[in-house]
Amino acid sequence: MSIPSAPWSSWLPNVPSGSDFVLRNAHVPACCVHGAGDLAIDHDGLSFVDIEIRTGKVSSVTPASSSSSISSSTLPQVDVDGGMVFPTFVDLHTHIDKGHTCERSRNQSGSLAGADDSCAKDERHWTKEDVYTRMEFSLKCAYAHGTSAIRTHLMSNATQGALVWPVFKELREKWKGRIELQGVALTILRFFRDETEAAKLADLVKKNGGILGAAVSCTDRGGYADDVYTTCLDDMDALLDTVFRLAKERDLDLDFHVDENGNEASKGLLHIARASARNAFTGRVVCGHCCSLAAQSPGELHKICLEAKKANITVVSLPIVNQWLQNRDVRGISTPTRRGVTTMKELDDAGVSVCLASDNTRDQFYGYGDLDMLEIFGQGCKIGHLDRPISHWPLSVTSRPANVMGLGDAHGRVVVGGVANLVVFRGRRYSEILSRPQHDRLVLRDGRPLPCGVPDYRELDDMCANGMVGSGGVKRGRGGA
Ligand SMILES: [Zn+2]
Structure with missing residues (x-):
């Protein structure tokens, strides 16, 4: 059983339906990680890690186990192949x-x-x-x-x-x-x-x-x-x-x-x-x-x-x-x-x-x-x-x-013991994620993939399309005078 992730995240194998799994082989900005102990940091400030997620929370962040084919964790594994992970x-x-x-x-x-x-x-x-x-x-x-x-x-x-x-x-x-x-x-x-x-x-x-x-x-x-x-x-x-x-x-x-x-x-x-x-x-x-x-x-x-x-x-x-x-x-x-x-x-x-x-x-x-x-x-x-x-x-x-904003100690961080609110990118380095738009990112909230994408601008046409000339001519919003 698996929950389908957002259609645009199809590059990732579906995340297991139970919320317990390991995100393997992720690059994460080291400054965003708390409570993980010592992690190696590269010239861009990134650490290469496995992130274990249990009951919607980050249960551990450890050095990536990419050198072995199988992680030491017994949980289902999602290999992000070097993709970058940010907190939300x-x-x-x-x-x-x-x-x-x-x-x-x-x-x-x-x-x-x-x-x-x-x-x-x-x-x-x-x-x-x-x-x-x-x-x-x-x-x-x-x-x-x-x-x-x-x-x-x-x-x-x-x-x-x-x-x-x-x-x-x-x-x-x-x-x-x-x-x-x-x-x-x-x-x-x-x-x-x-x-x-x-x-x-x-x-x-x-x-x-x-x-x-x-x-x-x-x-x-x-x-x-x-x-x-x-x-x-x-x-x-x-x-x-x-x-x-x-x-x-x-x-x-x-x-x-x-x-x-x-x-x-x-x-x-x-x-x-x-x-x-x-x-x-x-x-x-x-x-x-x-x-x-x-x-x-x-x-x-x-x-x-x-x-x-x-x-x-x-x-x-x-x-x-x-x-x-x-x-x-x-x-x-x-x-x-x-x-x-x-x-x-x-x-x-x-x-x-x-x-x-x-x-x-x-x-x-x-x-x-x-x-x-x-x-x-x-x-x-x-x-x-x-x-x-x-x-x-x-x-x-x-x-x-x-x-x-006074949102507490876990918000905007990858905290061991904190909620697994993460953004997983296909790009592996800053030179990749800051070059292509990364619209195919996977967003995890409480360790689960978001089943949605961005809304279509056409949803707003009744309100906001004044002045836009389309096949129907100039549209008028219902809020207009
Ligand atoms: Zn302003």
């Missing part, structure tokens, strides 16, 4: 409430300003059914790719917030055990000038078990006086104090969009680190983007990295979206020359926990993406030159985001 992924920064709206509300210029404009125009399509269907579609994609936890930012103005948060709660409950879902209130720093409204939002976040957020120095003009939305030069620190106070009073964690530009004047991360210290904040703080660190002088960069470390801030880089939006010429004439991602290596050297995440998928801020964390990891490594050697960087998409 954790995606720390997404926007799944906006996902898959890129065709019906197109960002014509592809710029950050164009994204803000077209995103606001998309609001007319938002109904409960629309948001629910798109969000769940994203969860299905991520789940099939091997992700077990997602944090999403949620539009939280009065009308969209009232719609989105209940949908988020419903889906969080429905997907519990498959994807742990967290929500962040997405708003801008200026919003916190109205303390009554800000307190109302903080209460809503608390009631829904969410995280408080704000965009700080995060437009194309971030750091300058004319950015009256997210920089608010005159009272930036006072507004940040309000954010931290509201969070502290309610025991909320914080998650900011920060410095999404290439301006040397943009130092939102520094202001947030100082606000955290000033307010003696003990909750968890995540800062996303932080692109303008790349525009700082070496001395200033070092100073900001140290202050971020002192404030125990986790930085999440969103490299693919940064490559798409940063330094884009709205006229479409010039090639981008300053496509800043944050200074991942310098932050890492300073001891800051650095993560990689998806950010937007198929919306106005990024017209592509499928919540595939292998793609994010691979692009992050290539864009950030994290690959000579890759060594500990798998932590950026596994245990580091799991830690700051």
Whole structure:
């Protein structure tokens, strides 16, 4: 008897139906393995191992027994022939409430300003059914790719917030055990000038078990006086104090969009680190983007990295979206020359926990993406030159985001005694898994293969195909005006 694995995983012999078996001859990033004793590690930070799985848990990780034809274990064996194995992924920064709206509300210029404009125009399509269907579609994609936890930012103005948060709660409950879902209130720093409204939002976040957020120095003009939305030069620190106070009073964690530009004047991360210290904040703080660190002088960069470390801030880089939006010429004439991602290596050297995440998928801020964390990891490594050697960087998409999301000691890790949530790739080395898409991966949850693949985009056609010309002409979504 065997459970058929997902059709695209046909390269692997079917995994035995009882959940007890041995994954033989796997390459696993050594930094992801806990409780296994000494394992040899190669130049890429990989160990060659057998992983024994009993009752849905990892019962042992031992050096691969490939030298003998039969493993010492008496359990059924699945030989992955050198394929790489990761723990399931954790995606720390997404926007799944906006996902898959890129065709019906197109960002014509592809710029950050164009994204803000077209995103606001998309609001007319938002109904409960629309948001629910798109969000769940994203969860299905991520789940099939091997992700077990997602944090999403949620539009939280009065009308969209009232719609989105209940949908988020419903889906969080429905997907519990498959994807742990967290929500962040997405708003801008200026919003916190109205303390009554800000307190109302903080209460809503608390009631829904969410995280408080704000965009700080995060437009194309971030750091300058004319950015009256997210920089608010005159009272930036006072507004940040309000954010931290509201969070502290309610025991909320914080998650900011920060410095999404290439301006040397943009130092939102520094202001947030100082606000955290000033307010003696003990909750968890995540800062996303932080692109303008790349525009700082070496001395200033070092100073900001140290202050971020002192404030125990986790930085999440969103490299693919940064490559798409940063330094884009709205006229479409010039090639981008300053496509800043944050200074991942310098932050890492300073001891800051650095993560990689998806950010937007198929919306106005990024017209592509499928919540595939292998793609994010691979692009992050290539864009950030994290690959000579890759060594500990798998932590950026596994245990580091799991830690700051408070998911426990076993999530995003291959732990002896921990649940067997694993992603098994056909590719045997980084040069193989980061070259071909690996869509034929096998995802194991509780030691069992997922019997599903990614959903078909056509499932969304009723909602999201506005503007797409097909055989039936221009389709109109039911959420449209
Ligand atoms: Zn974002």
